[in-house]
Amino acid sequence: MTIAIDFDGTIVEHKYPKIGEERPFATDTLKMLIADHHRLILWTVREGELLDEAVEWCRKRGVEFWAINRDYPEEHGVHSNNHFSRKLKVDLWIDDRNIGGIPDWGEIYQMIRSGNPFSRFQGGGHNAYVGDGAAEGQKKKRWWNF
DSSP states (O other): OEEEEOSBTTTBOSOTTSOOOBOTTHHHHHHHHHHTTOEEEEOOSOOHHHHHHHHHHHHHTTOOOSEESSSSTTOOOTTTOTTSOSSOOOSEEEOTTSTTOOOOHHHHHHHHHHTOTTGGGTTTSSOSEEOTTOOTTOOEEOSSOO
């Protein structure tokens, strides 16, 4: 799986442009995801020296990203090559601005490992169909169980 991960507010507490304290278990979880053969992309608003500082901060803690602010390592920047889309083509985003905020890193790892990253929104996670308002024996389709 290819996973895009924000830096400020996600891997570290949000103190931009400074680097905040690490969120509990963030780098340990990222290292486990790398060991599980996921491709991690650092996707952040940081650029220049601020980006270099964030990448080095992660590297010192054993986290090497597959790509940084791009879809794959060999891709040229959007400013030098206009035929690339700025939109990442990833399977999953981990960002503190997600709907519902960011879960703790242990929960993030379990959701990815289970293959059901949306389980926290499914009220138990097993059934996307509920019977509310449907005739006897019929199921009413809904996206979320709230």
